[in-house]
Amino acid sequence: MKFLSAKLAATNEIIMAEDLFKQVISHSKEYGFVFQSSEIYDGLSAVYDYGQQGVALKNNLRDYWWKAMTQMNENIVGIDTAIFMHPTIWKASGHVDAFSDPLIDNKDSKKRYRADVLIEDYIEKVRGKIAKEVKKATKRFGDSFNEAEFISTNGRVVEYYEKIKSIEDRMRVGLDDGNLGDIKTLIEDLEIACPISGSRNWTDVRQFNLMFDTDMGSVTDDSSKIYLRPETAQGIFVNYLNVQKTGRMKIPFGIAQTGKAFRNEIVARQFIFRMREFEQMEMQFFVKPGTEMEWYETWKATRMKWHEALGFGSESYRFHDHIKMAHYANAAADIEFDFPFGFKELEGIHSRTDFDLKQHEEHSGKKLQYFDPEENKSYVPYVVETSIGLDRLFLGVLSKSLEEEKLEDGSSRVVLKLPAFLAPSKLAILPLIKKDGLPEKGHEILNTLKYSFQCSYDEKDSIGKRYRRNDALGTPYCVTIDHQSLEDNTVTLRDRDTMQQERVSINALETLIAKKVNVSEVLRRL
Ligand code: GAP
Numbered sequence: 207m208k209f210l211s212a213k214l215a216a217t218n219e220i221i222m223a224e225d226l227f228k229q230v231i232s233h234s235k236e237y238g239f240v241f242q243s244s245e246i247y248d249g250l251s252a253v254y255d256y257g258q259q260g261v262a263l264k265n266n267l268r269d270y271w272w273k274a275m276t277q278m279n280e281n282i283v284g285i286d287t288a289i290f291m292h293p294t295i296w297k298a299s300g301h302v303d304a305f306s307d308p309l310i311d312n313k314d315s316k317k318r319y320r321a322d323v324l325i326e327d328y329i330e331k332v333r334g335k336i337a338k339e340v341k342k343a344t345k346r347f348g349d350s351f352n353e354a355e356f357i358s359t360n361g362r363v364v365e366y367y368e369k370i371k372s373i374e375d376r377m378r379v380g381l382d383d384g385n386l387g388d389i390k391t392l393i394e395d396l397e398i399a400c401p402i403s404g405s406r407n408w409t410d411v412r413q414f415n416l417m418f419d420t421d422m423g424s425v426t427d428d429s430s431k432i433y434l435r436p437e438t439a440q441g442i443f444v445n446y447l448n449v450q451k452t453g454r455m456k457i458p459f460g461i462a463q464t465g466k467a468f469r470n471e472i473v474a475r476q477f478i479f480r481m482r483e484f485e486q487m488e489m490q491f492f493v494k495p496g497t498e499m500e501w502y503e504t505w506k507a508t509r510m511k512w513h514e515a516l517g518f519g520s521e522s523y524r525f526h527d528h529i530k531m532a533h534y535a536n537a538a539a540d541i542e543f544d545f546p547f548g549f550k551e552l553e554g555i556h557s558r559t560d561f562d563l564k565q566h567e568e569h570s571g572k573k574l575q576y577f578d579p580e581e582n583k584s585y586v587p588y589v590v591e592t593s594i595g596l597d598r599l600f601l602g603v604l605s606k607s608l609e610e611e612k613l614e615d616g617s618s619r620v621v622l623k624l625p626a627f628l629a630p631s632k633l634a635i636l637p638l639i640k641k642d643g644l645p646e647k648g649h650e651i652l653n654t655l656k657y658s659f660q661c662s663y664d665e666k667d668s669i670g671k672r673y674r675r676n677d678a679l680g681t682p683y684c685v686t687i688d689h690q691s692l693e694d695n696t697v698t699l700r701d702r703d704t705m706q707q708e709r710v711s712i713n714a715l716e717t718l719i720a721k722k723v724n725v726s727e728v729l730r731r732l
Contacts (some may be wrong), residue, residue, distance in 0.1 A: 227546035230605045231477050233620070237678055239263065239604065240478060252474030252482045259679060260600070262630030262660065264485075267599055268464055270628070270725055271487045274512055275462040278729055282460035282489065283453055287441025289466060295440050296417065296433050298569035299562060304533045305436060306413040308381065308389055309472050312400035313407040320472050321389050321411045324398050325377050329370050330548070336366050378529050386411040416469040418482075434468035439591060441465075442490045443562045446587075447574055450492075457576060457587055458501065460491040464596065476547060478597040485596040492587040494578065495560065501590045502537050502557040508732075509541060509553060509592050515731045516625055518606045524549060534561040543602045552602060553594035560586045603628065607680065622680035623703060625728070631662040632723040633715075634676045634684040640665050647687045651697070651712060658720050677702055683719055 234240040238257035242249040256264055276284045296302050308321040339362060344351050357363055373396065380388035390411045399406050418434040435441065442461045449461055464487045474480050493501045506525065514520050521544070528538040535556045543552040563574045563586045575584040607624045626632065635652050637644035645665055652663050662681065664672050669686060676684050685697040691712070698707045699718070710718060721727065 223546045223548075226605060226608070227477075229610075230546065230601070230608055233608060233622075233678070234260070234477075234604065252471060252480065254478050254481060254597075259630045263603070263624070263628060263680075264596060264600055266628045266630075266725075267603065268485075268487065268596055270728065271512075271594070271596075272462065272464065273725060273729060274732060275460070275489050278732060279460065281455065281458065282462055282491075283449060283455070284462045285442065285445060285449060286465065287438070287445060287463060289435050289468075290422065290432055291435060291440060291444070293432050294569050295444060295566070296436075298565040299440050299443075300533045300565070301417055301433075301436055302415075305417060306415045307472055308386055308411045309414040310390070310393070310411045311409040312403055312405060313409060314405040315400050315403035317400060317402050318472055319400075321386075321393060322377065322381065323473065324393060325373065325389075325396070328396050328398055329373055332366050332370050332373075336363055339363050339366075374529055384413075386413070414470075414472055416471065418468045418470055435466075436469050437467050437593070438463045438465045438486045438488045439490060439593065440562070442488065443589075444566060446490070446492060446563070447576075450576060457578060458491060458493045458497075460489050462487070462489040464488075476545075478601050479545065479547075479550065481597055484598075486593060487596055488591060488593045490558075491590045491592075492576070493590060494581075495585060495588045498557050498559070498588040498590055499537065502555065505590050505592050506539060506541075506555050509555060509594075511732055513541060513543075513552075515728050516603065516628075518603075522602075522606065523552075526551070532556065534558045543598075544606075545602060546605050552598050553592065556591045556593070558589040558591050560588050562589065563587065619674055619677055621677040621702065624680035624682075626682040626723045627725045627728055629680045629682050629723070630660065631676075631679065631681045632659040632683065633661045633719055634672070634681045635661055635663045636669060636672050636684055636686050637665050638669055638686055638688045642689065643692055644687045644689070647691055651685065651687070651715070655716055655719075658716055659723050673700065673705075682723060685715065 235242075237259055239260035241255045241257055243253035243255050244250045272284060275282050309318060310321040310324070311318050336357075339360065340353060340356065343356050343360070344353070357367075373392070376388065376392050380386070380392065387410070390408065393408060393411075394406065397406060400408075417436050419431050420434065421430045422432045423430050442463055446461060449455065450459070464485065466483060467486045468483050471480050471482055474482055478484075491501060491505065510523060510525075513523055523544070524542050526540045526542050526549075528535075528540070531538050536559050537557040539555050540551040541553040541555070542549040566572075567574045567586065574586060576587050577584045603624065604622075607622050608620070609623055610618055610620050612618050633655065635648045637648040648663060648665070652661050655661050664675070666672070667675075673684060680702070682702045684700040684702075686700070686707075687697055691697050695712050696709050697712055697715070699710045699715070700707045
């Protein structure tokens, strides 16, 4: 049985999804994937540490992204810029003035919410009602059911859609105009109550800047104030000419970067989904003005393909076009993922125009133009950005991979069916017993194979327990060394997913396993 199967009745689905999410969190802790930061001091809200297994999975995910960007594209290069940057960069980028969320407090529960999220959650409930109507009608009409016709003609469904549109329109206008009074009125009109206190006793909505700041140097005054970067992208923008010139890059070209970003999130919850310190993987693609929409569509498709190559099924992803555009974008879409708590943003693809580069020209007084030899003229390039949170990707992969399986003998096992190339350890080397030269043979195998892929060695507990532990860690293969191994140089090779075992020559192990656990096979599918 999977913790979560795709088609369950609505309420069951929610309960199962909650169970899955709890399982993911406890599994993460129990097996050394993710720990609460500063746990012995009762933790620090929305900050997490990666354990010995987690760091390996995270590195493998980052490596998959990095290689897909920089190794698979001859016109994309990577850089690594500092977290601290000149404070004027954040003025130029618009983050000092506009990187804020609309905040609202419930006076009874004293809980703080993002006003737009309260409204979006309300819209999601209305969408749920539409889905229920469609489901009922599917049952009633059977094979003759025409969903498109039903949605466009059924009175109740049409009314729900009109309601959603009217709410979205009011929210967009309120947010775009910065009219926070209207946002509060919308919350009141929709009779949205605090999920904790159940009351509608709300404060006014106000803007809250998400950037952390600190002081650089020994003197504390306004001039020493610097920010912890809220996105890695600006490090790319301010270096774009350095890279273009030293790398002799010709437009279109991309610059990729991975690294920490920091945001003082108002509502930081859902484990590593929304953190105050997190890691981004961003790529800015510099293009000729006027071609940006073409590239925007290309990158949307390319990024979706990258996600789908992980093998979790295309139904786990969907695009969501933004209602409210970030201050720098003229087109933006999210790739949403089916997390245990529903479809949520995993990656953003933005057409950022020439906003950032023009702003940096203005604030730095330096020209940031590119000379196009084909056009024989200079211009400020347009930029299409892909931006994904590594921690969110980690959470998505972990939750889709975690399963509880009922076995034929009536027992069950917890297995982490990670794509093999992402697994922290690719091969567990397990001597059947701790004597008779079996551990020595095990170490001999380890010392041969460790040059090709990550292996682990374990001689503690019964072999059955060690198999279960490796299932839970996501190790795709285990080899068991027994007395026969000493005689004929063979071992049993066990497959995590099928639990099938076969006797193979030790000399054949490397070729057998390397192909299945190597990222290059996945890159070939892109
Ligand atoms: N440079 C563009 C940018 O930063 P964004 O949509 O704000 O765009 C990009 O962020 C991605 O970063 C998101 O899709 C998400 O995966 C991740 N992200 C953003 N805020 C996060 C947070 N508080 N915790 C974890 N991941 C976050």
